[in-house]
Amino acid sequence: xxxxxxxxxxxxxxxxxxxxxxxxxxxxxVSVIEFSRDIINKQGYHPAQYKGSGCIGCGxxxxxxxxxxxxxxxxxxxxxx
Amino acid sequence: xxxxxxxxxxxxxDNYPRKDGDITVTxxxxxxxxxxxxxxxxxxxxxxxxxxxxxxxxPVGCSVFAYYYFDVGNIQAAHGRAPAVATGVxxxxxxxxxxxYQGDGDLAAIGGDEIMQAANRGEQITVFFINNxxxxxxxxxxxxxxxVEQKTTTSPYGRNPHNExxxxxxxxxxxxxxxxxxxxxxxxxxxxxxxxxxxxxxKALQVQADRKGFSLVEILSGCPTGWKVKQPSDSLDWIxxxxxxxxxxxxxxxxxxxxxxxxxxxxxxxxxxxxxxxDIPMEDKVVQASMADLPGPYRNPRIKIAGFGGxxxxxxxxxxxxxxxxxxxxxxxxxxxxxxxxxxxxHCHVMVSEHIIGSPLVTASTxxxxxxxxxxxxxxxxxxxxxxxxxxxxxxxxxxxxxDVEWLPxxxxxxxxxxxxxxxxxxxxLGAYLQKTGLVPLKVAFDGLHIFLKAKRFIPDNEKAIQVxxxxxxxxxxxx
Ligand SMILES: Cc1ncc(C[n+]2csc(CCOP(=O)(O)OP(=O)(O)O)c2C)c(N)n1
Ligand code: SF4
Ligand code: SF4
Ligand code: SF4
Numbered sequence: 001x002x003x004x005x006x007x008x009x010x011x012x013x014x015x016x017x018x019x020x021x022x023x024x025x026x027x028x029x030v031s032v033i034e035f036s037r038d039i040i041n042k043q044g045y046h047p048a049q050y051k052g053s054g055c056i057g058c059g060x061x062x063x064x065x066x067x068x069x070x071x072x073x074x075x076x077x078x079x080x081x
Numbered sequence: 082x083x084x085x086x087x088x089x090x091x092x093x094x095d096n097y098p099r100k101d102g103d104i105t106v107t108x109x110x111x112x113x114x115x116x117x118x119x120x121x122x123x124x125x126x127x128x129x130x131x132x133x134x135x136x137x138x139x140p141v142g143c144s145v146f147a148y149y150y151f152d153v154g155n156i157q158a159a160h161g162r163a164p165a166v167a168t169g170v171x172x173x174x175x176x177x178x179x180x181x182y183q184g185d186g187d188l189a190a191i192g193g194d195e196i197m198q199a200a201n202r203g204e205q206i207t208v209f210f211i212n213n214x215x216x217x218x219x220x221x222x223x224x225x226x227x228x229v230e231q232k233t234t235t236s237p238y239g240r241n242p243h244n245e246x247x248x249x250x251x252x253x254x255x256x257x258x259x260x261x262x263x264x265x266x267x268x269x270x271x272x273x274x275x276x277x278x279x280x281x282x283x284k285a286l287q288v289q290a291d292r293k294g295f296s297l298v299e300i301l302s303g304c305p306t307g308w309k310v311k312q313p314s315d316s317l318d319w320i321x322x323x324x325x326x327x328x329x330x331x332x333x334x335x336x337x338x339x340x341x342x343x344x345x346x347x348x349x350x351x352x353x354x355x356x357x358x359x360d361i362p363m364e365d366k367v368v369q370a371s372m373a374d375l376p377g378p379y380r381n382p383r384i385k386i387a388g389f390g391g392x393x394x395x396x397x398x399x400x401x402x403x404x405x406x407x408x409x410x411x412x413x414x415x416x417x418x419x420x421x422x423x424x425x426x427x428h429c430h431v432m433v434s435e436h437i438i439g440s441p442l443v444t445a446s447t448x449x450x451x452x453x454x455x456x457x458x459x460x461x462x463x464x465x466x467x468x469x470x471x472x473x474x475x476x477x478x479x480x481x482x483x484x485d486v487e488w489l490p491x492x493x494x495x496x497x498x499x500x501x502x503x504x505x506x507x508x509x510x511l512g513a514y515l516q517k518t519g520l521v522p523l524k525v526a527f528d529g530l531h532i533f534l535k536a537k538r539f540i541p542d543n544e545k546a547i548q549v550x551x552x553x554x555x556x557x558x559x560x561x
Contacts, residue, residue, distance in 0.1 A: 009083075016106075019106065019111035021305075021313035023112050023117075023314050023317070027271075029272075043103060043106065058272075062087040063120070063121070063275050064272065064275060065117070066111075066116020066120070067106055068090070068093045068116070068123070069105070072085060072089075074084060074085055074086060075084060076082060076083055077083065077084045
């Protein structure tokens with residue numbers, strides 16, 4: 001149906017577990033994470049958020065995030081043949 | 082069609098209930114390197130299947146609360162003492178995986194000798210050493226690892242080597258020792274460095290799992306708060322710019338290939354040999370005697386004996402313990418040395434019991450022997466009501482304040498002086514105590530002299546002193 005390129009990866013950032021340190025933003029090689037300027041989470045930070053597309057599933061953001069559960073990384077499953 | 086590849090490692094708890102703070106997040110500042118290191122360690126423990134048998138020793142420092150996060154066995158140690166605690170835990174549980182997690186203040190300042198000795202002994206533990214060049218927890222004071230010219234609250238003009246010395250390179254120091262098997266320094270400043278850090282953490286744990294020996298990974302780690310950087314991510318540049326030139330990353334020691342899997346050598350002598358080896362002439366007897374014939378208050382005495390250093394209070398304690406042992410009781414003797422050895426009060430704790438003694442520490446004493454005035458003032462308050470208070474009236478010109486105890490005053494020093502030497506005062510008291518309580522027969526005490534008295538030529542004099550003390554009590558009891 002759509003000819004849109006399918007991203008190799010995607011991430012989820014838990015709004016309330018994020019401390020807005022920005023380390024993941026610096027670590028992302030394709031710059032697909034940003035601060036959400038309009039959200040203030042329950043800890044009082046502007047959390048980081050995924051821009052929504054372009055993730056390559058490298059895991060860099062995960063390994064630089066100091067919060068145990070703030071980031072979850074997904075990768076496109078290999079097609080079973 | 083997407084699958085989860087990286088999520089919160091299983092070796093973390095689901096959440097972190099603690100006194101205050103949100104239980105879904107850590108207590109660390111935004112961007113703190115401790116959190117990054119925690120995640121790598123937790124991931125390694127899960128992937129290597131070690132969490133079930135891991136015991137993590139938390140330090141004092143910002144990571145003091147590491148036990149809130151890791152779903153493993155947890156112990157929190159006094160400042161700098163994690164390697165000592167880890168040593169005990171590992172030796173008592175050789176199959177466990179023991180981690181000493183420490184900051185640079187903890188490890189390199191107050192605990193500097195602890196880590197050196199543990200490494201030198203080649204303890205089978207893994208140390209994760211978080212070097213952030215500062216004391217984070219206490220508000221950013223200078224650490225032994227603080228860099229030259231680095232400003233901290235205690236080096237406000239910058240660390241000056243002429244005053245404060247140069248920063249300590251822990252890996253370099255420890256790798257000069259023979260025993261350590263694996264020592265590496267890694268950094269958390271960028272993704273490539275973090276990949277190496279993850280690998281090193283795994284390797285260090287694997288070294289322990291394979292029983293190869295002591296492993297340590299130093300982790301150059303950001304402290305955005307202590308370094309007062311503008312935004313947390315600037316701490317990564319800070320590591321690169323300031324820390325890396327002085328603290329080069331790399332492997333400093335790696336004997337993992339050569340090291341043979343370690344086994345604790347069981348060269349412990351058989352229990353039956355112990356008395357001989359440590360020069361106790363007695364068999365290691367199970368408690369077999371009974372105090373049923375003694376008046377209640379005199380049974381199972383918990384004794385505090387105190388006096389001037391030269392009054393023989395420690396040897397009086399040894400004597401009572403030895404006699405108890407000869408009678409078949411369980412006994413303990415705990416001396417308290419200290420500055421008192423040079424003039425104040427020395428004291429010892431003695432227990433004689435029909436039961437196995439758990440702790441040799443005497444707190445609520447049932448017998449107090451005060452050989453001088455300061456001892457009376459210091460220790461009479463510890464006596465239980467109805468306890469026995471023996472005071473050496475030759476040296477104490479006041480009455481006890483306690484009226485709810487049994488008081489046995491005896492001019493022990495003067496009586497000993499009449500026998501020719503004031504140093505026999507302790508044996509006068511021994512005689513009086515035995516006569517008063519019947520804990521062991523005098524006959525046993527005379528036999529015991531041959532064991533506990535070092536200078537055998539004084540045996541006759543000491544026998545006399547014991548007898549004189551006993552007679553004093555008999556006469557008193559007879560109403561004379
Ligand atoms: C015996 C003792 N001395 C001093 C302190 C005060 N103290 C608490 S943490 C700390 C230093 C912590 O620095 P570091 O080990 O580098 O850990 P960080 O907080 O930077 O992670 C000090 C000196 C203490 N708690 N106990
Ligand atoms: S997984 Fe990699 S590409 Fe995707 S958001 Fe994280 S750092 Fe960026
Ligand atoms: S690294 Fe973690 S805590 Fe920091 S901004 Fe990114 S998601 Fe939030
Ligand atoms: S003070 Fe430094 S080491 Fe402590 S939690 Fe904050 S950033 Fe981490």
